Amino acid sequence: MTAATPVVHPAPGRAVTGLATRQVRRGGLIVLGLAAGMPALVTGTYASVMADPAAAASLDAIATNPAIRTLFGTPYALDTAGGFTVWRIGTVLAVIIGVWSALATTRVTRGEEDAGRWDVLLAGRVPPRAALARHLAVIASVPAGAGAAVAAVLWVAGGPDRTGALVHGAGLAALGLFAVAAAGLAAQVFPARAPATGTVIAVLGAGLLIRMAGDGMTGLGWLRWLSPFGLIGLSTPYHHNALLPVLILMAAAGLVAATAVAAAGRRDVGGGLVAVATSRAPRPWGLTGVGAFAVRRAAAPVVAWSAGILAYFLLIGMTAVSVTEFLADNTVFADTAAQAGFAGLHTVTGFTATIFALLAVPVGAFAAVRMAAYAAAETDRRLTLIAAGPLARLRLLGAEAGVTAGGALVLVSVAAAATWAGVAATGGGLPLGDALAGTFNTLPIVALSLGAAVLALGAAPRLTALAGALPATGGFLWKVTADSIGAPDWVVGLSPFAHLAPVPLASADWTATGAMVMIAVALSAVGAVAYRRRDLAG
Amino acid sequence: MAGFVLRTHHLTKRYGRLTAVDDLTLDVPAGEVFGFLGPNGAGKSTTIRMLLGLARPTAGHASIAGVDAADTARAHRHLAYVPADVALWPRLTGAEILHLLAATGPGTDLGYRDELIGRFELDTSKPARTYSTGNRQKIALVAAFATRAPLLIMDEPTSGLDPLMEREFRTAVREARDRGQTVFLSSHQLAEVEAVCDRVGILRAGRLVEVASVPQLRALHRAEVTVAYTGAAPALDAVPGIDGLADGGDGRLRFALTGPPAPALRALAGAEVTAFTVREPSLEEMFLDYYGAEQGR
Structure with a gap:
């Protein structure tokens, strides 16, 4: 009989990264596909659409529809493919990237913990903070990649103002990173997936409403500095190309993510920072x-x-x-x-x-x-x-x-x-x-x-x-x-x-x-x- | 109710090329505690899911109290079920879940349910998400035992219970039988099966290989016989039913005996036997006997 030598994986963290990747790759690829495909379609057909007077007139009508302006924000630089794309699908892409990032984060962190699978994971050599940080990093790569994809498409096809492409891509990425960080924090605070998801979606929804109020009501424009969607609106790609709002959003994302990782080490696995009652009277309705x-x-x-x-x-x-x-x-x-x-x-x-x-x-x-x-x-x-x-x-x-x-x-x-x-x-x-x-x-x-x-x-x-x-x-x-x-x-x-x-x-x-x-x-x-x-x- | 509470007729379930349950024909009469045995993956849970109408048979058919198992609205009036791995709604308390199951189930004796809650030492004010595996199992057990359903189907119901609770479980099974309820018990706890079951069915690779009472099973299996003698050793070499003869050389013989003992006893009659012990196999040994061959294949 020979003594077996145990195999010790030299980098257990990498296995955790691999686990996180497997759980988000399918959805992540769909998001990346939309982020590259939608701007590519819109910029690719922009010239031919504008060349047709009837189509251009109906687009003008859409652009002047106040409801559409409230929904999509104030249009800038509609005479360039990039500016038109930012206005037409920027908000939609921001919502897709933000919502996917938030849902994916609570699903693979708190959701997996809820199901009891993190008990097994954390019985291994990877500590809770490292496990959370690696999961957040993997999910964050999706909005970062989506922002890069949008920037790349607009760089090529968005017109001469290439700074606009970079500002828009960075803004979308920053919004996604913020959503990942906020969801990561909510997953530490709440002891179940549903309230964590509900809270982060409420935060994003409030951000969208604040942006709409800031866009739509005179005198309330400053409100937009308080909203992730408002901040990427303030960056006005293809117009002012302001980087400060994007940097503020990225800094906020970093701060929230750091708080989430710090919190992960301070609580019981399976529990949250918010305690839940362990017994209560029945509610028979x-x-x-x-x-x-x-x-x-x-x-x-x-x-x-x-x-x-x-x-x-x-x-x-x-x-x-x-x-x-x-x-x-x-x-x-x-x-x-x-x-x-x-x-x-x-x-x-x-x-x-x-x-x-x-x-x-x-x-x-x-x-x-x-x-x-x-x-x-x-x-x-x-x-x-x-x-x-x-x-x-x-x-x-x-x-x-x-x-x-x-x-x-x-x-x-x-x-x-x-x-x-x-x-x-x-x-x-x-x-x-x-x-x-x-x-x-x-x-x-x-x-x-x-x-x-x-x-x-x-x-x-x-x-x-x-x-x-x-x-x-x-x-x-x-x-x-x-x-x-x-x-x-x-x-x-x-x-x-x-x-x-x-x-x-x-x-x-x-x-x-x-x-x-x-x-x-x-x-x-x-x-x-x-x-x-x-x-x-x- | 007289007759058979549970019947399957050539019941078969295939998943692609895998045959999980193969041509299973089984009748369980009213009032019987029936043990359903088999190693992991033998098809026990698949059979139970077909009995419950949760899975549809590929061929054959199953009935509960004379009603087609697929007609769950009618068939389930006659049964209660304890799954192997009990999953509960995490935000409902134990009491709320019992309330819900009483409302959706076949009818519950609320007084007996409260008694069972006490006997199983269940704290029903806690949300289910805080329950251990054993406590989740207790909820399902209490809900099932408290029904007056003629048939209780239990899939490894005690795998998470401690020995004290396991004893409560055996008591509850006997009480159910005394009331005339039939219990269909799938289990790996062979001591438990041996203690409570009237009859057992043994499943191997989807096929029912044996259905018998525990004493009948014993008769089919090898008993371990030890004989002490003085003088000449008895001649047992050519005796039918004797296997694995070992002579300790110290006036003791050991052998395994299968089938009727008469030929062995006749052969021993000629020797000066000073001691004679027969150890009957436990259900566990019989079980390993059935599946030991499996391992070698």
């Missing part, structure tokens, strides 16, 4: 059956999403009057829009109609996330004990999908009420019925998201979130990109957003609404049949 339990689980998420949507649409309502008044006085803008067939856009009704369409994105995402949470409950076997009860499987699915649809109704109602209240508070007139018509008009797209999520749940449960996000989030990105590159109508028409009438400016397109609802029902039916037939995971 929502435990009387499958439907009631679905309501109980959805309650907190619906409140959180409602709060975000309420804040956003209240702000939209409050800015609607001033923005539309200013632009309505400017007859040049109004004429351009009218020529392109968008008469009435510079009224409160037109302004809100454009913004309401956007509501399908968060509400569709809500539907996708809820169904993905249901898929996760199945995969990690929480559902098993309930599925062992005397219930048909479709009843479980029906309760979940039904409660999710109910939650979506709450969200669109909240959006309508918030907008109505905001407009009313600033002396404008938007009837509540019109606001409700506008927000309810987005429900067919939400139904498509829910249908796609149910289909995935039945056929490929791991893809539930992705499939559910496709109609709303994917459709929105598709429409923005297709509009920006002057794509042919049938390409634009692949997005459900192309079939959404601007309610309350116009009346609903019932044909399109019916078609979308029918597709949603068909997707759900196929998904339900597949779900009934397949084996449950776990």
Whole structure:
């Protein structure tokens, strides 16, 4: 018998880096692809779009639409490919990079810890601080790479002002780094993934609202210095090319990340800096059956999403009057829009109609996330004990999908009420019925998201979130990109957003609404049949 | 209920080229405690998932109290389940989870449930995320034992329990049987199976290789016999059923005996036997006997 020599890995930290890489590489590559692909598409087609007078006029109309200006920020240097790209897709890319960075960070740090896997990891030779630092570094490489990709594309195709390319790329990277750092800190503070994710998304959402308020309301411009999105707006690529705001954002990211790593060494693994009660009296509401339990689980998420949507649409309502008044006085803008067939856009009704369409994105995402949470409950076997009860499987699915649809109704109602209240508070007139018509008009797209999520749940449960996000989030990105590159109508028409009438400016397109609802029902039916037939995971 | 509470008929599950459960036909009568044995990966959990309608059979069929197992709304009125690896909703307390399971389950005896909570020493005011593996298992056990379901299906229910709780578990199984409930118990704790089960089924590589009572199994297996004698050694070489004969040279013989002992006893009758001991195999030894061959393949 020979004595075996134990193999001691010379660099255990590198194994941790490898683990983190495996967990984020797929999503990271998608983000990098979008960061390189979207600016490449927009800059690549910029010259030909501008050469076509009709397409250029409709882009002008989009640029002068006050709703779009509120959403995308003030345009600068639209006469260069780079400036146009920054304005048109800069905010969208910033949101994608920021949200992905935040979600990925809480998922691979607090989420893995929640699942008990860090107990095993940290029983090895790598201490908690080093493990966290390595995970953050790996995730941070994605926004850094995305910023570099955007800068590279704009350097080549964005026009002569190459400093603008660098400033924009650096700004996007800094925003992503800040999101990673903030999520890393939230993951140390909270002892569970859901509140950590909720907090960091709330921070980013507040940053977006602050930027909008700073852009939209005179006298509040200084607010933008307090928001990550405001800071990258202040850097005004292709205009002032200011580096100071970007440097401030990077310094903030570094400081927050250092705090997170320091905190990682000061707490129990599995616990947070915030203590949780270890015992409490039972709260028996929502435990009387499958439907009631679905309501109980959805309650907190619906409140959180409602709060975000309420804040956003209240702000939209409050800015609607001033923005539309200013632009309505400017007859040049109004004429351009009218020529392109968008008469009435510079009224409160037109302004809100454009913004309401956007509501399908968060509400569709809500539907996708809820169904993905249901898929996760199945995969990690929480559902098993309930599925062992005397219930048909479709009843479980029906309760979940039904409660999710109910939650979506709450969200669109909240959006309508918030907008109505905001407009009313600033002396404008938007009837509540019109606001409700506008927000309810987005429900067919939400139904498509829910249908796609149910289909995935039945056929490929791991893809539930992705499939559910496709109609709303994917459709929105598709429409923005297709509009920006002057794509042919049938390409634009692949997005459900192309079939959404601007309610309350116009009346609903019932044909399109019916078609979308029918597709949603068909997707759900196929998904339900597949779900009934397949084996449950776990 | 008379008759069979659990029946499978040529039940088969294939995952691609792997056959996890192969042509399993089994009947478990009402009121029986049935032990379901097999090494890791033998197909025990897959069988149970098919019994519960969580997995769909590739071929064959399973029924619970005469109802097709796939019809979960009806079949599950007759059963309660304890999974091998209990996962609970982390933010609900133990009491809330028991409340939920009573609401969605086949009917619960709340008084008995409270008694079980005390016997299993369960603190139900804690959120499930703070529970250890054993405590999560206790929640599922309490929820299942407190039902009056005619069939309790338990997949390694005691793997995380300490010896005191293990004893409570055996008591609860006996109480369930006394009430007429059937228990289908998959377990690796062979002493536990031996203590509580009326019959056992042994699964190997997806196939049911034996179904018998523990005493019947013993009869099929080798007993270890030690004989002390004076004078000439008994001639046992050609006796049927005797294997592994070892002569210690000190007036003691040891051999393994399989099947009826009559020929061996006749052969021994001619010798001056001073002591005779038979040690029956434990279930563990029988189990290793079944799978020892597996290892060599």
